[in-house]
Amino acid sequence: MADFNTLRRPATTSGRAAAYDEGLRAYMNKVYGMMAGGMAVSAVIAWGFAEMAGGPGQWTDFGRMIYMSPVRWVIMFLPLLMVMGFGAALNRLSVQGATAVFYAFAAAMGASLSSIFLRYTDASIFTTFLATAGGFAGLSLYGYTTRRDLSGVGRFLVMGLIGLMIAMLVNLFVQSNAVAFAVSVIGVLIFAGLTAYDTQRIKNTYLELAGSGDDFLGKSAIMGALTLYLDFLNLFTFLLSFMGQREN
Numbered sequence: 001m002a003d004f005n006t007l008r009r010p011a012t013t014s015g016r017a018a019a020y021d022e023g024l025r026a027y028m029n030k031v032y033g034m035m036a037g038g039m040a041v042s043a044v045i046a047w048g049f050a051e052m053a054g055g056p057g058q059w060t061d062f063g064r065m066i067y068m069s070p071v072r073w074v075i076m077f078l079p080l081l082m083v084m085g086f087g088a089a090l091n092r093l094s095v096q097g098a099t100a101v102f103y104a105f106a107a108a109m110g111a112s113l114s115s116i117f118l119r120y121t122d123a124s125i126f127t128t129f130l131a132t133a134g135g136f137a138g139l140s141l142y143g144y145t146t147r148r149d150l151s152g153v154g155r156f157l158v159m160g161l162i163g164l165m166i167a168m169l170v171n172l173f174v175q176s177n178a179v180a181f182a183v184s185v186i187g188v189l190i191f192a193g194l195t196a197y198d199t200q201r202i203k204n205t206y207l208e209l210a211g212s213g214d215d216f217l218g219k220s221a222i223m224g225a226l227t228l229y230l231d232f233l234n235l236f237t238f239l240l241s242f243m244g245q246r247e248n
Contacts, residue, residue: 027217031228034102035228042110045107046111082101089101136235151201168183195235
């Protein structure tokens with residue numbers, strides 16, 4: 001990534017400068033719009049799967065297949081495989097194809113997360129979502145407007161994320177409530193920081209690619225939407241793990 005401090009708006013006439021700013025706003029609006037669309041798809045799929053499953057004590061055939069058979073492992077790991085494949089195949093896809101894959105990934109992620117509607121009350125899920133949305137908006141706005149270079153912070157957070165993933169893997173075997181709580185708190189802090197960092201990086205990407213053509217910018221916007229989608233989703237799930245009220 002180019003040094004943030006070296007990025008400057010080109011010396012242009014006021015008309016061209018206005019067009020440049022308009023292009024950046026349109027680019028960021030596309031990123032946020034796709035991210036919001038992906039979240040909506042995930043929410044609808046998650047809620048729909050949970051409703052069709054029935055729940056403990058009243059499982060439907062669909063619920064037993066999704067949550068109590070080997071199919072659950074496919075649903076659990078499919079989003080990870082899709083996001084890895086998406087990054088590798090992006091250059092070969094058209095903008096329309098990449099958009100379709102993004103929304104397919106959002107649907108798969110919704111299916112993977114559907115069990116939260118069986119573990120937590122609807123009210124606590126909604127409250128946590130509102131808290132996440134408010135925090136995300138503020139953090140993303142900071143990343144967009146700040147003049148501070150966040151690249152050093154971003155590298156530190158990525159290293160912290162690797163450590164967090166290792167701790168989560170270890171706790172699958174240890175099953176410690178204290179470790180789980182610590183992971184949730186640290187996860188919130190890491191993804192809060194990544195939200196600001198990633199927003200700044202997405203903005204800088206436009207500054208680097210402006211004039212490169214609609215194809216480059218279109219695919220870049222989709223990757224930006226995917227990045228912020230994952231930041232929001234992880235922030236939400238970590239918050240829910242200690243803010244959510246369990247179903248009786």
